[in-house]
Amino acid sequence: xxxxxxxxxKTVTAVLGPTNTGKTYLAMDRLxxxxxxxxxxxxxxxxxxxxxxxxxxxxxxxxALITGxxxxxxxxxxxxxxxxxxMPLEKEVxxxxxxxxxxxxxxxxxxxxxxxxxxxxxxxETMFLGSETIKELVQKLVPNVKFVKRPRxxxxxxxxxxxxxxxxxxxxxxxxxxxxxxxxxxxxxxxRGGTAIVMGAxxxxxxxxxxxxxxxxxxxxxxxxxxxxxxxxxxxxxxAFSSLIKFDGKNRRPLGVPExxxxxxxxxxxxxxxxxxxxxxxxxxxSETVKRIESHDLPPIKSLFWRNTELNxxxxxxxxxxxxxxxxxPCLRSSPQNEDLLNLNCLLLxxxxxxxxxEPDNIELLWKVAQIPDFRKSRxxxxxxxxxxxxxxxxxxxxxxxxxxxxxxxxxxxxxxxDITTLMDRIAGIRTWNYIxxxxxxxxxxxxxxARVREVxxxxxxxxxxxxxxQFIDRRTSYLMSKTARKEPLAIKVTSDDLVYAGxxxxxxxxxxxxxxxxxxxxEVSKVISRLSQGALTKELQYRVQMMCMDDxxxxxxxxxxxxxxxxxxxxxxxxxxxxxDPTVGVCADTxxxxxxxxxxxxxxxxxxDSYISTHLxxxxxxxxxxxxxxxxxxxxQLISGLGxxxxxxxxxxxxxxxxxxxxxxxxxxxxxGVQHIYVTALLKPGSVSxxxxxxxxxxxxxxxMDIPEGGRVSFSVTSGDLRxxxxxxxxxxxxxxxxxxxxxxxxxxxxxxxxxxxxSILPANxxxxxxxxxxxxxxxxxxxxxxxxxxxxxxxxxxxxxxNSLSHIRRAGKKSNKVRRNNRxxxxxxxxxxxxxxxxxxxxSLKKLLSHGG
Numbered sequence: 001x002x003x004x005x006x007x008x009x010k011t012v013t014a015v016l017g018p019t020n021t022g023k024t025y026l027a028m029d030r031l032x033x034x035x036x037x038x039x040x041x042x043x044x045x046x047x048x049x050x051x052x053x054x055x056x057x058x059x060x061x062x063x064a065l066i067t068g069x070x071x072x073x074x075x076x077x078x079x080x081x082x083x084x085x086x087m088p089l090e091k092e093v094x095x096x097x098x099x100x101x102x103x104x105x106x107x108x109x110x111x112x113x114x115x116x117x118x119x120x121x122x123x124x125e126t127m128f129l130g131s132e133t134i135k136e137l138v139q140k141l142v143p144n145v146k147f148v149k150r151p152r153x154x155x156x157x158x159x160x161x162x163x164x165x166x167x168x169x170x171x172x173x174x175x176x177x178x179x180x181x182x183x184x185x186x187x188x189x190x191x192r193g194g195t196a197i198v199m200g201a202x203x204x205x206x207x208x209x210x211x212x213x214x215x216x217x218x219x220x221x222x223x224x225x226x227x228x229x230x231x232x233x234x235x236x237x238x239x240a241f242s243s244l245i246k247f248d249g250k251n252r253r254p255l256g257v258p259e260x261x262x263x264x265x266x267x268x269x270x271x272x273x274x275x276x277x278x279x280x281x282x283x284x285x286x287s288e289t290v291k292r293i294e295s296h297d298l299p300p301i302k303s304l305f306w307r308n309t310e311l312n313x314x315x316x317x318x319x320x321x322x323x324x325x326x327x328x329x330p331c332l333r334s335s336p337q338n339e340d341l342l343n344l345n346c347l348l349l350x351x352x353x354x355x356x357x358x359e360p361d362n363i364e365l366l367w368k369v370a371q372i373p374d375f376r377k378s379r380x381x382x383x384x385x386x387x388x389x390x391x392x393x394x395x396x397x398x399x400x401x402x403x404x405x406x407x408x409x410x411x412x413x414x415x416x417x418x419d420i421t422t423l424m425d426r427i428a429g430i431r432t433w434n435y436i437x438x439x440x441x442x443x444x445x446x447x448x449x450x451a452r453v454r455e456v457x458x459x460x461x462x463x464x465x466x467x468x469x470x471q472f473i474d475r476r477t478s479y480l481m482s483k484t485a486r487k488e489p490l491a492i493k494v495t496s497d498d499l500v501y502a503g504x505x506x507x508x509x510x511x512x513x514x515x516x517x518x519x520x521x522x523x524e525v526s527k528v529i530s531r532l533s534q535g536a537l538t539k540e541l542q543y544r545v546q547m548m549c550m551d552d553x554x555x556x557x558x559x560x561x562x563x564x565x566x567x568x569x570x571x572x573x574x575x576x577x578x579x580x581x582d583p584t585v586g587v588c589a590d591t592x593x594x595x596x597x598x599x600x601x602x603x604x605x606x607x608x609x610d611s612y613i614s615t616h617l618x619x620x621x622x623x624x625x626x627x628x629x630x631x632x633x634x635x636x637x638q639l640i641s642g643l644g645x646x647x648x649x650x651x652x653x654x655x656x657x658x659x660x661x662x663x664x665x666x667x668x669x670x671x672x673x674g675v676q677h678i679y680v681t682a683l684l685k686p687g688s689v690s691x692x693x694x695x696x697x698x699x700x701x702x703x704x705x706m707d708i709p710e711g712g713r714v715s716f717s718v719t720s721g722d723l724r725x726x727x728x729x730x731x732x733x734x735x736x737x738x739x740x741x742x743x744x745x746x747x748x749x750x751x752x753x754x755x756x757x758x759x760x761s762i763l764p765a766n767x768x769x770x771x772x773x774x775x776x777x778x779x780x781x782x783x784x785x786x787x788x789x790x791x792x793x794x795x796x797x798x799x800x801x802x803x804x805n806s807l808s809h810i811r812r813a814g815k816k817s818n819k820v821r822r823n824n825r826x827x828x829x830x831x832x833x834x835x836x837x838x839x840x841x842x843x844x845x846s847l848k849k850l851l852s853h854g855g
């Protein structure tokens with residue numbers, strides 16, 4: 001172990017302290033102050049971040065980037081920014097630094113950090129950066145080390161439990177599984193506008209793009225794996241643990257206090273205080289743990305992992321023996337069987353390997369092949385089979401990878417379609433080829449393939465960033481939340497089709513004078529939209545009010561749903577009042593409109609309603625101005641209340657008392673006196689019928705509109721026979737499942753009276769066309785009038801008649817005479833019951849009783 005202690009007398013500096021104390025910044029500053037230097041970082045992401053910083057200060061010609069998957073080495077490079085595993089230790093430089101040296105206690109990679117502590121030095125200055133937990137062991141391994149303590153300039157305190165949706169802005173939520181990470185990210189997208197995603201499996205390009213979303217303020221949250229604890233410096237005010245258990249590759253285990261402290265320490269920067277907490281009650285941290293994290297009082301590391309780096313390639317047995325060589329110091333312990341050793345053991349199971357790994361060069365090559373990481377973490381023999389193929393090709397005559405093999409492999413990874421999981425898998429695949437292209441000289445055109453795989457990785461990375469942003473960022477919600485936080489007004493734009501945009505984001509539409517937030521928005525977001533839009537839309541709504549008040553009636557419509565429509569939008573409604581012809585007008589308007597403006601809207605709608613009713617119910621409106629007394633006044637009231645149609649039998653007393661002048665007055669106003677009904681002919685037009693239906697339903701409190709005939713029809717099917725009063729108010733007489741317009745029914749009854757005067761009472765079938773019905777419906781109608789009929793080939797035979805119930809002998813209602821004509825003589829109708837009983841509910845039955853009693 002002489003090599004380990006070759007630098008024992010050389011003084012080095014160990015800068016130790018909590019996270020976020022500027023250790024990395026100090027080391028980079030020292031590095032760039034020398035004429036040459038090397039610094040090793042624990043993550044490719046960190047190496048890339050600091051490489052870009054160094055390039056900005058020194059230029060691309062002087063700075064190199066060396067990681068397992070990426071190499072950018074200018075010919076005259078002076079500063080080498082690397083991952084710890086990729087540090088070019090053969091170079092002599094003035095300054096050398098290693099970051100996060102406490103990772104020497106990590107089972108997987110600890111032996112690499114331990115080797116750098118023991119064997120890596122700068123010619124002038126060496127600097128180790130890390131946690132104070134490793135101080136005792138560094139002092140044992142490097143006796144003349146100089147320690148520099150870096151305290152936090154800000155406090156770190158525990159804030160307890162906070163639900164994810166209640167977390168403050170500038171929070172990093174830490175998750176320890178991909179499913180948890182995605183679940184939290186989706187919740188934040190719906191409730192808070194979105195989040196950035198940071199995890200070790202991302203390429204530096206994707207990670208940087210995601211971080212920029214957070215740093216720029218486009219999103220206020222970040223969901224990350226524990227990779228956030230490794231020097232990712234961002235403006236984080238609060239760190240929230242979604243769990244305190246992680247899977248370390250072998251087992252699920254609780255996080256240790258040093259791990260918790262490393263991650264929690266990302267909260268707060270420089271002079272800004274930070275907080276940390278948990279998102280679930282069951283994950284609450286104990287008081288002792290909290291105290292240690294807040295005071296940075298962490299238990300010291302007791303031992304570091306070590307693996308021999310002086311390997312013997314004389315034979316496979318010698319290689320394995322040298323890899324298993326134990327450490328001699330009690331503070332060091334042998335590294336467990338990690339991925340590279342597992343890969344080696346798998347390869348040794350194949351005859352091809354045993355046959356070719358004879359010479360030292362091929363044995364050393366075998367070990368290099370075994371060290372290629374399984375970036376896909378497939379946990380199967382897929383990776384070992386790939387390594388076997390690779391070793392097979394490298395041990396043939398050319399000792400290089402065939403161009404067509406790598407070309408085919410990379411072509412399968414160039415696609416940028418698919419979901420996030422697919423893209424992540426492709427990035428993992430291209431990382432393997434990145435590692436190979438940037439490793440030993442196994443390719444004839446190393447530079448070409450390095451550029452090619454970098455291009456593919458960049459393309460996939462950009463697509464992955466877009467996919468992550470699309471899936472986990474609702475830019476509209478994010479925009480609205482930022483406006484809320486800054487108390488800034490919305491920049492509202494309303495399109496010609498009434499769509500409303502805030503900035504570039506659709507937030508809803510204006511329906512009349514009401515703003516309707518986008519229905520796809522979460523409830524909480526919808527409330528924000530409504531609140532922010534109220535003031536911003538006032539000017540637009542005021543403009544619409546002015547436009548409506550100036551428009552003529554052609555832009556208005558009263559629907560069968562009792563709602564007012566203006567230019568196609570609902571702007572008002574009707575409610576019941578004491579007068580069926582004068583319902584109350586209400587307005588549909590946003591709360592942003594002042595009451596005086598709403599009054600203006602109501603006045604305009606009232607003007608339209610008055611005009612509309614006057615147009616379609618003109619006779620009724622005029623009737624309200626007629627001055628009548630006695631029976632005529634009562635009949636007038638009935639007609640107005642019945643919306644222009646009443647049953648004759650219900651007005652028999654009033655009709656009998658009418659004078660000739662009063663009859664003429666009613667006739668001048670379009671009133672017709674029929675056998676069955678008294679009605680106003682002009683009110684049987686389709687528009688009038690629709691309005692009568694609406695007013696009746698409204699006045700009688702019907703939530704659902706009853707059946708109404710299509711325009712111009714003289715009969716139609718009905719769903720219920722119990723709505724006779726409704727159909728009568730619309731100008732129809734209903735029987736069972738049919739309703740007949742009263743004027744046409746009177747014409748039909750006149751035909752029947754004519755038939756009854758004949759010796760053979762047969763109603764021709766074509767006479768049914770008057771009502772638009774068939775024989776069965778006619779039989780049902782006539783039966784309701786108390787007539788017995790049957791259907792013959794010639795038509796409908798009206799038989800079983802006696803003169804006492806013959807329609808031909810019923811005089812028009814209201815005549816003073818109480819007699820009927822029989823054989824040219826006036827006789828009093830018989831009061832005896834007919835053989836075929838008449839429907840007692842039939843108006844004819846009532847009329848017959850009226851006439852039989854002498855009026």
